[in-house]
Amino acid sequence: MDVARFEFDLDTTWTAFFIDADRNIYSRYGGRDESTSDGRQTKASLLQTMREVLELHEQRKAASRLLVKDADVHPAPSAKLTPKDIPLLRDNHSGCVHCHQVREYRLLQAFHDGEFRRDDLFPFPLPENIGLKLDRDHGHRVSEVVEKSAAAVEGLRPGDTIVRVNDVPVHSEGDVRWALHRAKSDQPLAIVARRQSPSGDSSTVSTELRLSANWKQTELGWRKSLRSVPLPLGFLGYAMGREERTAAGLKPDSLAIKVASIRGSGLATNLDLKKGDLIIQLDGQRGERTLDQFKSDLLRRYAPGDKMELRVLRDGREVSVEGLFPKWHTNDVSVP
Template structure:
């Protein structure tokens, strides 16, 4: 089937139209399926905080490729005005990495994917337009209650009870064909379409038993939240963390008589003003609880929890292990702030 495609590999984003080639810039690989005019039929790839390849499979890739070949033949047989329904919508105005002022000012040479994401975050902050939801891109289908069959790619394997999808009538075995009129040919298409949704309703077009069924999903508040801990771009989030630390391993926990599992982040330095100083953290403290919860976390996953749960001014409560005793700390979540204007 590969011989039916012309394959092109792009290893840098210099000069690339980001409006056309839009994907999750924290990932290390992504595929687009296009026609000769660069109209997008589908995109394939994506990951979550677990195994980087857990959402990918050979069979789902082949399924997407076959879908693209079939729809390409239909597009060729259609008149020019009738072809738009086969493509994913793309803004007509190109937008390239060097259209980001901070990137143009501070970056030379190869533009890597994560740098595009990070410069956009920094630019948004310095323009006074930052919103934490800019960090939560490409939400998972599970966020609306749908678990996808990863061997298929866009078939609902299960639907969670009480979720937006269940309440809207989505059923296990449904094939997702369109979301808000965007054609779906992969799980990554689903995530891109969900990412594009800006309203309190998401329109699904489903194939069920050979018939087309429509469902209107009403997602819950904060439905786009996902674990940011794996994302390289989290380092450019304008959160003045003001500390460095690392998770304790089992032997370190045992020496301090802490549980073998659960939250245990050791503070190795406190510097500047921000989260750590607001709460009164000290060097050598071990953070063992966040608002009474104690899940295992890396430092970046802990940051992700904070970004997900708190707005500036909200009270954060920590439990720390200090000098052999549990100590309760509390203080305000800091205002968004960063002095950074460049990305390594």
């Protein structure tokens, strides 16, 4: 399977494509967020995408081959990539390859090739990241524009239907997310929307969004591939249960990551964490987090070399520990 042409969010358990006989992609459908695996998918939005794709397919069939426009389909990659083309996967993996494992091997391969970039951590950004909430029962019609967001600044409105993001024609939220995924984070984002007037007339709105530096960041705690991110925590730990937290004198809904043991070097050694420390605050935040959510919080806030601080309970006293966020590193060459 060509995972370059059929690129999708590999941490999801279900995703779909609409294609023609030449494997041109009309639309991508699927995608999730941290709340539920299928909360962003509805029967109504799937049918909406199907209707649009079928109409486009019929139009392209009716047009002469010379008049068929590449701009109507998703841009194709310049080269094919199969899981076997990832050297670490080919050399170290046997048996069935799960989708998330393909992503994990790509992360490990990028690190070992010296090509890992922080942006790689945040695949398939949400439309909310650019200030757009999309109607779940339509898929690519704006239901809300987040106040003061880039989308609001450029005048996008509720009711606008997003029809293109950069070079990607849009028929679903999945299309929007793929376009955001492949967009350069430091370049303006071109959006074309269809706007209906109260009298029913339709017009086209074209705009360019200028986005903040970290606009691609989303919660990573739900992603299976998080375990293969080259972040050396340097400790083994766990999120304490509610009863343990209460026994430690903490609120039941508070942050409580127990450092069970120090392993190798990394964040723990940089901040001089000790076995038995209880992490209770990160960047002023004390809300309940799992270990994976805590890891996600770290990755969203810091880059290697950034100064950081944690508050920990040590021998019954609350202390502050400071140090530098560690450089990317992993010794892993395979994925369990």
